[in-house]
Amino acid sequence: MHRSYSRGELENLTDLIQRPAEGSVYAAISFYALGGEIRSVGKRETAFFYRDARYIMxxxxxWTEDVFARANRDWLRRRFEYIKSITVDSYVNFPISNLRNYEREYFGDNAERLERVNKKYEPFNAFRFPQGLR
Structure with a gap:
């Protein structure tokens, strides 16, 4: 999150979790403050590019029963679509499946450099996952 949000946008965010998915035992939107020491490191000095953001959301x-997995994933996907409409990019530690151009979304302008580093130091791709560096 790089900007302040209107009262309406904040109300929309709270509305997103008022009706959890079927089988959900907990639903939330969390905000993690950035700034301070995070901003004292350059964007290209580590993998984390979004050091100028105000928050991570x-x-x-x-859910505790597998029968509710699909309903909860669909519920999350719909909420993510709204959040995506008012934010930019995405945080790699909160992966979302089927994210278009995930390298750019997660790593910003660091994506190409990180892919080169990955090829050099992890040439066999042993630590792969669906949204890993290529």
């Missing part, structure tokens, strides 16, 4: 739903 995460949306979650917790």
């Amino acid at each position: 995460g949306v979650q739903s917790v």
Whole structure:
């Protein structure tokens, strides 16, 4: 999150979690403050590019029975679409499946450099996952 939000946008965010998905035992939108020491490191000095953001926002739903997995994933996807409409990019530690251009979304202008580093130091791709560096 790089900007302040209107009262309407904040109300929309709270509305997103008022009706959890079927089977959900916990639903939330969390805000993690950035700034301070995070901004004292350059954007290109580490993998984390979005050092000028004000917050990281995460949306979650917790379910305990597999029968509710699809409903909760769909619920999350719909909420993510709204959040995506008022934010930019995405935080790699809160992965979302089927994210278009995930390298750019997660790593910003660091994506190409990180892909080169990955090829050099991890040439066999042993630590792969669906949205890993290529």
